[in-house]
Amino acid sequence: MAAKVLEKEQLSENVFKLVFEAKKIAKKRKPGQFVVIRIHEEGERIPLTIADADPEKGTVTVIFQTVGKTTTHLSGLDVGDEILDLVGPMGKPTHIEKVGTVVCIGGGVGVPCVYPIARGMREAGNHVIAIVGARNKDLILMEDEMKAVSNELLIATDDGSYGFHGFVSQALEEECIKKGKKIDHVVAVGPVPMMMAVCNTTKKYNIPTIVSLNSIMVDATGMCGACRVSVGGKTRFACVDGPEFDGHEVDFKQLIDRQRIYLDEEKQSMDHYCSCKQGKGGK
Amino acid sequence: MDMKERMKLPRHPMPEQDPKVRARNFDEVPLGYTPETAKEEALRCIQCKKPTCIEGCPVEIDIPGFIKLVAEGDFLGAARKIKEKNALPAICGRVCPQEDQCEVLCVRGKKGEPVAIGRLERFVADYERKQGEVSIPEISSSTGKKIAIVGSGPAGLTVAGDLIKLGHEVTIFEALHKPGGVLVYGIPEFRLPKAIVASEIDYLKKIGVKVETSNVIGKISTIDELFEEGYDAVFLGTGAGLPTFMNIPGENLDGIYSANEYLTRSNLMKAYLFPEYDTPIVKGKNVAVIGGGNVAMDSARTALRLGADNVYLVYRRSRKEMPARAEEAHHAEEEGIQFHLLTAPTSYIGNEKGWVIGMECLRMELGEPDASGRRRPVPIKGSEYVIDVDTVVVAIGTGANPLIQSTTPGLDTNKRGYIIADEEAGQTSREGVYAGGDIVTGSATVILAMGAGRKAATAIHKYVMNK
Numbered sequence: 001m002a003a004k005v006l007e008k009e010q011l012s013e014n015v016f017k018l019v020f021e022a023k024k025i026a027k028k029r030k031p032g033q034f035v036v037i038r039i040h041e042e043g044e045r046i047p048l049t050i051a052d053a054d055p056e057k058g059t060v061t062v063i064f065q066t067v068g069k070t071t072t073h074l075s076g077l078d079v080g081d082e083i084l085d086l087v088g089p090m091g092k093p094t095h096i097e098k099v100g101t102v103v104c105i106g107g108g109v110g111v112p113c114v115y116p117i118a119r120g121m122r123e124a125g126n127h128v129i130a131i132v133g134a135r136n137k138d139l140i141l142m143e144d145e146m147k148a149v150s151n152e153l154l155i156a157t158d159d160g161s162y163g164f165h166g167f168v169s170q171a172l173e174e175e176c177i178k179k180g181k182k183i184d185h186v187v188a189v190g191p192v193p194m195m196m197a198v199c200n201t202t203k204k205y206n207i208p209t210i211v212s213l214n215s216i217m218v219d220a221t222g223m224c225g226a227c228r229v230s231v232g233g234k235t236r237f238a239c240v241d242g243p244e245f246d247g248h249e250v251d252f253k254q255l256i257d258r259q260r261i262y263l264d265e266e267k268q269s270m271d272h273y274c275s276c277k278q279g280k281g282g283k
Numbered sequence: 284m285d286m287k288e289r290m291k292l293p294r295h296p297m298p299e300q301d302p303k304v305r306a307r308n309f310d311e312v313p314l315g316y317t318p319e320t321a322k323e324e325a326l327r328c329i330q331c332k333k334p335t336c337i338e339g340c341p342v343e344i345d346i347p348g349f350i351k352l353v354a355e356g357d358f359l360g361a362a363r364k365i366k367e368k369n370a371l372p373a374i375c376g377r378v379c380p381q382e383d384q385c386e387v388l389c390v391r392g393k394k395g396e397p398v399a400i401g402r403l404e405r406f407v408a409d410y411e412r413k414q415g416e417v418s419i420p421e422i423s424s425s426t427g428k429k430i431a432i433v434g435s436g437p438a439g440l441t442v443a444g445d446l447i448k449l450g451h452e453v454t455i456f457e458a459l460h461k462p463g464g465v466l467v468y469g470i471p472e473f474r475l476p477k478a479i480v481a482s483e484i485d486y487l488k489k490i491g492v493k494v495e496t497s498n499v500i501g502k503i504s505t506i507d508e509l510f511e512e513g514y515d516a517v518f519l520g521t522g523a524g525l526p527t528f529m530n531i532p533g534e535n536l537d538g539i540y541s542a543n544e545y546l547t548r549s550n551l552m553k554a555y556l557f558p559e560y561d562t563p564i565v566k567g568k569n570v571a572v573i574g575g576g577n578v579a580m581d582s583a584r585t586a587l588r589l590g591a592d593n594v595y596l597v598y599r600r601s602r603k604e605m606p607a608r609a610e611e612a613h614h615a616e617e618e619g620i621q622f623h624l625l626t627a628p629t630s631y632i633g634n635e636k637g638w639v640i641g642m643e644c645l646r647m648e649l650g651e652p653d654a655s656g657r658r659r660p661v662p663i664k665g666s667e668y669v670i671d672v673d674t675v676v677v678a679i680g681t682g683a684n685p686l687i688q689s690t691t692p693g694l695d696t697n698k699r700g701y702i703i704a705d706e707e708a709g710q711t712s713r714e715g716v717y718a719g720g721d722i723v724t725g726s727a728t729v730i731l732a733m734g735a736g737r738k739a740a741t742a743i744h745k746y747v748m749n750k
Contacts, residue, residue, distance in 0.1 A: 001497050024503055038460055044552065044561035045460075069561060085460045087497040218552065218562070219468075221458050221499055222684050223524035224544035228535055235528060235535060240686065254535055257637025261537045265563030272558040 003037075003086035005077050006059060012139050014066045015109055016075045017051070023058035025050075025088045031116035032094030032212065032244055035060060036220045038085040039073055046070050047217045047239070049189075050089065051112035060086070063112035063141070069269040090220045091243045094210070098125040100184035103176060104150065105131045105168050105198055107190025111141040113212055114189040119149040121187070127151050129181070131171050133190070137162035169197035183207050188247065192256050199247035211247035213238045216259060230254050284326055294396035295324045306587050306618040309472045309555055313377075316406040318358070325354035328398045331390055336400060339384040341734030342441075344368045346385055346400055353403055362411035363418050365404060370444035370487065371437065371733065373412060373479045374466060376405025379730045380608050412479070417486055423450035428747040431456060431514040433500045433687065436464020437729040438520030438720030440484070441736030442743070443492045449744050454493040454514075456504075461551060462494050464522055465721075466729070468551040469543075471581050473588070474611075477550070501686035506694070506716060515747045516715045518739055519702060520732065523721035524684035528677055529573070533631030538565055538639040542578045542678035549585050564589065567674025571595045571642055573628060574678035575605040576726075580612060582676040583620045594620050595670060599627040599647050599660040625649070625660065629667070631675065641669045681726050691716075701725055709739030717743055 007019035025035065034049045052061040066072045077083070094117045102121045106114035111132055122128045130150035134140045135158045147153045155163025156171040164171040168190070176183060186209040188198040195211040202209040215227035215238040222240035229238055230251035236242065298314040299305075305312050316324065328350040336346045344365055352361035365372045381387075381401035389397030411417055428451045432439045435457040447453045461467050463480045488494060500506070500521075509517055526541030528534050545564070548554040552562035570586040572579050575598035586594045596615065598605060601624050605612055616622065625647040632641035646666035649658035683700035695703045695712035702711055702718040709717040719735030721727055 001495070028503060042553070042556075042560045044563075085497045087458075087460075087499060089502060090499070218544060218547055219459060221524065221686060223468075223526070224547050225526040225528070225541040226544045228528075230535060235530070254637065257537055258535065260636070261565065262563045265557065269558045269561055269563065 001086065002082050002084055005079050005081045005083075008077070008079050011063065011141055015063065015139075015141060016066070017061060017063045017112075018074065018077065019059050019061045020083075020086055021058060022060040022086050022088075025060050025086070026053040026058045027055045029053050029060065029089035030093030031096065031120040033089035033091050034220075034243065035062065035086055035088035036090060036217070037062075037074070037083055037087075039070065039077075039083045041084065043073075043084065044070055045085075045218060045220070047090065047214070047220055049113040049212070051115055060088075063109065065109040068266045069273045072270070073273065087220070091239060092241070094120060094187070094244055096120040096124050100126065101129065101182060102126045102185045102187065103129045103131060103172060103183055105133070105172065105186065105188040105190070106141075106146070107133045107168050107188075107194040108135070108139065109141065110188075110190030110194070110212075111146065114187060115142055115145055115149065117187050117189075118146065122149050122151070126185075129154065129176060129183075131156060131168045133157065133168035133171065133194070135159065167197060168194060169201045172198060173201050177201075177205055177207075186210070187212075192252055192259065195247060196252040199250070199252075203248050209247040210244050211250060212243045213245060213250070213255060214243070214259075215239075215255065216261065229258075286329070289326045289329070292323060292327045294327065294399055295320050295402075297399075297402055302614075302617040302619070305473065306584075307590075309588055311476050312473050312614060315409055316402055318356075318410070321353055321358075321403060321406040322356060324399050324403060325350045327391060328354070329390065335388040335390065336385040339386075339388040341384070341730050342369050342737050344404075349407065350398065350400070350403060353407060358407055358410040359414065359418070361407045365407060366418065366420065369733070371440060371483050372404050373408035374437070374475060374483060375730055375733070376401050376403075376408055377475050377479075378470060378728075380728060382609060384730070412482055417489075419490060420448055422448055422490060425452070426450045426748065428452065428515045428750075429454070429513055430516050430518065430743060430747070431509045432518045432520065434458075434464055434520040434522055434720075434722075435462035435484070435494060436466065436520055436522050436720060436732065438732040438736040438739075439464065439518065440487060441733040442518045442520065442719075442740045443487055444490075445737060445740035446743060447487070447491050451744070451747065453491070454495060456498040456500050457494065457496045458499040459551065460497050462496060464520075468547045469578065469581070471546065471550055471585055473584065474581065499686065501690045506687065506691045506713070510715065515750060516717065516743045518709070518736075518743060519687060519711070519716065519718040519722060520720045520736065521684060521687055521722045523681040523726045525682040526677070527680045527682055529628070529679065531628060531630050533633055533639065534677070536631050536633040536639040537637050538567065538673055539631060539675045539677065540565075542572075542574070542582045542676050543681065545582050545676045546578070546585065549589070555585075555589060565674050566590050567672070569593045569595075569672045570674040570676065571597050571628075571670060571672045572676045572678055573597050574680070575600065575607055576678065576680070577607045577611050579676075579678035580607045580615045580620075582678050584615055584618060586674065586676065587618055587620065591674075595623050595672070596620050597623045597626050597628060597642075597644065597670075599625065600657060601625055601649060604657040623670070627660065627662070632669065639672060639675055642672050642675060643667055643669050681721075683722060683725075699725070707738060708742030709735060710742060715746065
């Protein structure tokens, strides 16, 4: 169904927040779930994690980075604009229960995805340590929001411009594990190399770790298999079996390969979009 | 024309695009009869007193009845006659396996060739659509009953068409952004133009059917919630939306698709028009399609049209056991699809970037018949060989998508996950919940799904009126 943009905010150079009107989805969605959007008739379907929702106002928030044609187009929408389709809530919700201390790690644009999970974990009575990472200080997202839903907040930047100097996986090891904090569970969402690094760390210490996978999807209802991933040697569909899986079982190498299937086409599509935009105001 | 002359008339061939030309475009392959050809073909029907052809039709169209009207030149009357039983004639005229249904039972086929019933059905429906005089049937006065239909494929559309005429309030919920189910995501443009599907659906909307796209039942609402919202009955026609893979090494390499994905990208998302449309598809040069059904033929012919140099159709049995319609296999071969029969892939070979570059195959021979009655393929030892490929489409069937079943307590399924529904009425283990089409039978045909929809609609009507 069509959905109207109610609010828009630019969070960093390439990261945008859009609040859509979506009454039913706002009521139904749970942490960890996503929506699929299609902007216009010629548009593709892309999955976006639900960063937040307000069941009273009937709104759903997505936060995304402009990486290709569709996200660039999306970032150009204004309040009052409509997209043709907003479908959801898709995927299985995060399994939330009280386990003790949970570290919720968000890297880059993974932070908005881990935010509802952190809040859910906290509400379930867990001690939540949040680790928020990015390449530099300017790219750190949702610091205040993450602070509000965690007991402890750690910031990590690759260049050391803010907080811990290093990757979130290193912050986890140096600042939490090695300092003797007893960690029962880790949730990590972000770029695949980041999730892989976190899993390599937690594997060493035998800490159960859940990751949320951003595979390429088409229908996102389990019909096409585009999003298939190897988990523990078995083929699973991220859209309906996931998007969250046991990070220690995921074949990240294969996931990285599969995310690169359309690199050439993505560039071509972007070039086409830019030339159209110059010519006739884009579509 | 007297009977003797009529008996002498040969079956009129279907004019088609030249194979060399059509192999590079997405336009429809058969071009359709002219009114003159249609009338003459209709004269071949001898108007049997006890027409056996009707027995072969899952929705029991009055075949001699509509053909008589065609012979008389009353094409719009013929269209009305068909629509008494079939709301989707332009579609059925194109994709029904008539050679196994009505036409196989045609008396004319005993000593010669059967009347081209499918081609006439298609002609009549197209004629009506082109005239812009689509007839609106009589709608009964409102019953005040609300029916929810999940899935807008052939089964759901048939149920909707039948129940709206009986005066019920009908809403179809479709998970994708366009209604039509397999008719829009699965069957390619060159076999079933999407404008035709859209116009058949517009017809249903015109007579009052509500269509809610982008609604994934099982996620946004459960079946129980639909009842809470006031629906009196629910029909499940969700199709067989779960791709099957072979689970052989390398199957997740880049460039390997399920047929569902390949066809959805091309048909629903119009990836063949990339970059005008945003969705990309891999345009392979050497493409292997695994399987021998209609979906495999559709995939192979799509690959060719996307610009492949070589398209191999790899099937583990022989031509005789192929489940595809004879016409589809014939069209595929005419266009240059290379059949590798009695061959099965055993593994895929990838390069350092994770892209498929080769497919190791094993030759087969036919052994004893298996449970399906077809001779079982048996591997020939030491017959391994490698085919160079850069794209593979796995078209070996589909399974039951579990989204609804897993969120509907008390809805019984069989061990393969399909919904259990009785054959006569589509009644499931839940009161007020009916099901039909591929989600009950597993992958079958459009017309069988429509037949199941017809029966379920009758049962639903009875149920809600007695409630």
